[in-house]
Amino acid sequence: MIRFKEELYKWIFAVLALASLVFLVGIIITLFKESIPIFSHYSFFHLLFGTQWYPTFEPPEFGMFTLIFASVVVTLGSMLFCVPIGVGSALYIHEIASEKQRAFLKPIIEILAGIPSIIYGFFGMVIVAPLLQNVLDIPIGLCAFTASLVLGIMATPTVASLAEDALSFVPRSFREASLALGANRWQTLTKVIVPAAGSGISTAIILGMSRAVGETMTVLMVAGGAAVIPKSIFDPVRPMTSTIAAEMGEAVMGSTHFSALFAIGLILFLITLIINIIAEVISRRFRLKLGLGR
Amino acid sequence: MDHEVKIRADKINFYYGKTQALKNIAIDIYSNKVTAFIGPSGCGKSTFIRLLNRMNDLIPGARVEGRILMDGKDINHAKMDVVDLRRRVGMVFQKPNPFPKTIYENMAYGLIINGIKDKSFIEQRVINSLKKAALFDDVKDRLHDSALMLSGGQQQRLCIARCLVVEPEVILFDEPCASLDPISTRKIEELILELKHDYTIVIVTHNMQQAARVSDHTAFMYLGELIEYDETEKIFTVPKEKMTEEYLSGKFG
Amino acid sequence: MHAENANRNLSFMGKTMGFKKGLRSNDITQTIGFTLLFVSILFTLFFLGSIIYFIAVQGISVISWEFLTEVPRKAMTKGGVAPAIVGTFYLTIGAIGFALPLGLACAIYLCEYSPKSIMVNIIRLSINNLAGVPSIVFGLFGLAVFVKVFGFGVSILSGSLTLGIMALPGIISASQEALLAVPQSYKEASLALGATHWQTIKKVVLPTALPGILTGVILNLGRVAGETAPILFTAATFYTRGFPDSIFSEVMALPYHIYALMTEGTRPEVQAGIAYGCALILLCLVLTISALAIILRQKQRRTYGS
Structure with missing residues (x-):
């Protein structure tokens, strides 16, 4: 029994x-x-590979290349912002910050990583876009550049937090060995600790990228929304996620447009799946390298 | 050695995955006696006593060959109820491991999980067991304080008392004094000598003097093999095996 | 001979000096490097500080008792946002109510029961991949399955289920972490007393892990409350006359309301003010929840000493 x-x-x-x-x-x-x-x-x-996205024309056109291209541009752009700043912050917290600073910075970064994306989108729309429009003297504030910037700001805490985790997995003995050989802290950091945590940091970057590709609300509000191939980074763009979000409301259930939006979802899903698998493979290798098991 | 056999191990081989931890162990453990297992660390003594209440079932990839009979019944048999076996064979671990609950809750745990609801019965049992473990006077005023507030030695006696509550027949001690100071150790040893009147006791220790002080029979193990097993007095005075003698005189280990 | 010796001495000295010079340039590199790192953390804090600053300063002037407790009036230009606050509350509770039992059960299976098997690997793999699915894709799934196939319509129920699925991986990993932190010795002690496996889980493992599980749940609560994309097509609507009356009604929700105010409607200049108010409420909500969780967790770490 x-x-x-x-x-x-x-x-x-x-x-x-x-x-x-x-x-x-x-x-x-x-x-x-x-x-x-x-x-x-x-x-x-x-x-x-079609470049014409005119879902409501007669006959409609469903070329998704423009949308995929926009996603790629905005994501890579955001990486240019968040990788140096995010990894730099992680290194600061790990290497330079005093015990007190660390006790303050780590939770702050973690809390900031939890700010909802709608807040970033809103902030981008009401503060960043007008500001850039004035400062850079561009015709529209809502463009690929602004989207990259805001998305980058958003991904920074995620990257910083994950990279800091990776750094903290590096055994203390590595650091001690290097310092004992007369290397200074910077050399120890760049020649021993960062290489040892390298694949862990890469995982952090890739996961940050995955978050940026799949991010919806921020780009929906900030990227401008024009479904054409941009001529410069200051042109408005329409990434995959915002296309789905913006058009699902007006697409008739069961129509080809409705179906096309799901097809975008499918492509988006496959892209993030591949990115995540790459991150998984690298992180597994990282754990093996440092002998952390599974 | 004409005592009543409580547990009989018959040609036990034990493997962690591919590594063999125990080789061909055959031993009789007698009722109401203290049997000590000594030997250098890693010799398999803990592994062996964990077989007696099938604690090694928890280790993935572990495999046992041979038979262990308790009162003539194979404890690894498919029909043997492992939960019931563990109730009959209590265990005290190397590090005191009280639950993060009150002293009373720790004590009552074994009864409650067995479906006993009668409060006065539980209370009586708890008090009796605490008295048997010589802990009652220490804790009678704070039964509802956290068990983690007790000192290491008291925690270990609580673990012993906790195991007495379910009235086991055999109690396994896996290096019970390894993390205790000498005074607490002495108290535990006195307790063991007291308990052997009611229970069959098996103790693993790396402390030879402890084995000499508390046990009736001693088994010396080395690298997964049982080298020698005899009455404690004989082992310590006239060991038959050269290896036992070398170990006891501190030549290795 | 002499000359050679002198030469040797010189080169020796040269080496020493080179070493010293090397040291100095190393120090300079270190200073530059550390400064760059300092600048990057300043950037991070500056960006995030400015978000909170702008939203707080602009939002605080909008927030009043009426704003928090009244329904919107005059085409979203007057009145409050109470239905959106209530809607977010319902959706969050619904999502966690759905995800917590499932996630906890899954974590218990993985930590306590699972033998190493293909099945367990598949489960782990699907959790990892589910965690990486973009939020808008969850929205599509919710639309196709809950709204369309199950016929729940655009409703609290559809939205909660969609959000719940999205929260599942987070709940599982938080629960797993808490369960794994329970010392093996507790389990052994319980089993050695003749407790069954399930009794051990119920009476020892779960009570010990409970604070950790709760912390994880609170952390996820904050994330769920702020999500927009999954409820775009499954639950949210721009305007309801009053409060939702069943789990099958559409709801207003804070995050969606911010989006709608900024992109729909007829009076953008007035609506932006209300959006600031909503953003501030949402920000406070999420920050308070996650700060609470983090403080709780640090307390627990201190008591367990790990």
Whole structure:
């Protein structure tokens, strides 16, 4: 009787533990199922590399290249901001900050990483965009550059926090060995600690990138929303996420437009999946290198 | 050695994954006696006593061959109820491990999990067991304080008392004094001598003097093998094996 | 001979001097490097400080008792945002109510029951990947499954379920961390007393891990409350006349309300003010929740001494 009860509990937990798998598979199936209609109307190649996105024209055009390109530009742009600043902050916290500063900075960074993206979007729209428009003398404040900047600011705490974790995994003995050989702190940092934490830091950067690619509200509010290939970084753009968010409301359920938006979702999902797998592989290697096990 | 056999181990081999930790161990453990296992660290003595209440089941990849009979019944048999076995074979660990609950809750735990709800019965048992473990006078005024407030030695006696509550037949001590000071150690040793009238006791220790002080029989293990097993007095005065003699005289270990 | 010796001495001295010079330039590099690092942390703090500053300064003038407790009036230009606050509350509670039992069960299975098997690896892999799915994709899933297939419509229920799925990986990893922090010796002590596996989990492991689990849940609560993309198509609406009356009603929610005020409606200049107010409320809500969680966690770390 007791043994039966024990087995029963085990099975209940096993079944509940499958929830994540069920949802993940559910997401994949849903994305495929809902985007099948568009793939039956247009060739995959045409959708992926077409540059014309006119979903409400007659006949409509669903070329997603512009949107994918916009996502890539904005994401890479945001990385230019957040990688040096985020990793720099992590190094500061790890190496220079006093015990007191660290006790203050670490939670601050973590709290800041939890600020909702809508707040960043709002801030970008009401403060950053007008400011840049005036300072840089550009026609529109809501553009690829502003989006990159705001997205970069948003991803900074995430990158800083993850990179700091990676640094703290480096055994103290490495540092002591280097200092004992007469290296100064900067040399120890750049020649011993950073290389040792290198793949951990890369994971942090890649995860920050994954967050930036998938980010919706910020780019929706700040990127300007024009679905054309930008001529400069100061042109408005329309990344994948904001296209879905902005157009789903007006797309008729079951129409080709509706289906096309799910197809964008599918592509977005696959892109982040690949990024996450890369991050996973690198982080596994990192843990092996430092002998941390699993 | 014409005592009643409580536990009989028969050609025990034990593996952690591919490494063999115990080789061909055969030993009889007698009722109402203290049996000590000595030997250098890593010799398999802890591994062996953890087989007696199947604590090694918790280790992934562990595998046991051979039979361990308690009162003539194979404890690794599929029909053996491991939960019931652990109730009958209590264990005291190297580091005192009271739960982060009150002293009383710690004591009552073993009864409550066995479905006993009668409050006065539980209270009586708890008090009796604390008295048996010579702890009652120390804690009678603070039964509802956290067990973590006690000193290391008191915590260990609480763990012993906690294990007495469920009235086991055998008590396994896995280096019970390893983290204690000499005074606490003496108290535990006195307690063990007291307890052997009611229980069969198995103790693992790396302290030879402790084995000499408390045990009736001593087993010397080395590198997973049982080198010699005899009455404690004989082991310490006229060991048969050269290796035992060398170990006892401090030549290695 | 002499000359050679002198030469040797010279070169020796040269080396020493080079060494010293090297030291000095090393020091300069170090100073420059450390300054750069200092600048980067200043940047981080400056950006984030300015966000909080602007929103606080502009928002505080909007916030009043009426703003917090009344429904919107005159096409969103007057009145308060109470329905949005209430809506966010419902959605968050609903999401955690859905994700916590599932996530905790999953964590218990992974930490306490799972033998090393393919199945466990698959579960871990799906948790990791679920954590990386963009929030808008959760929104699409919620739209297709809860709104369309299950027929819940755009409602609190659909939104909570969607947010809950998104919160699941976070809840699982927080619970796992808390469960793994329970010392093995507690479990051994319990099992050695003849407790069954489930009794040990219920009476020893869960009570010990509870504070840690709670902290993790609070941390996720803050994240869920601020999410917008998943509720865009599943729960949120710009305007409701009053408060929601069932789990099948559409709701206003703070984060969505900020977006809607900035992009829809007819009086942008007035609406921006209200948006500042909403942003401040949301910011305070999220920052308070996560600060609370972090303080709790530090306290726990101190008591466990790990």
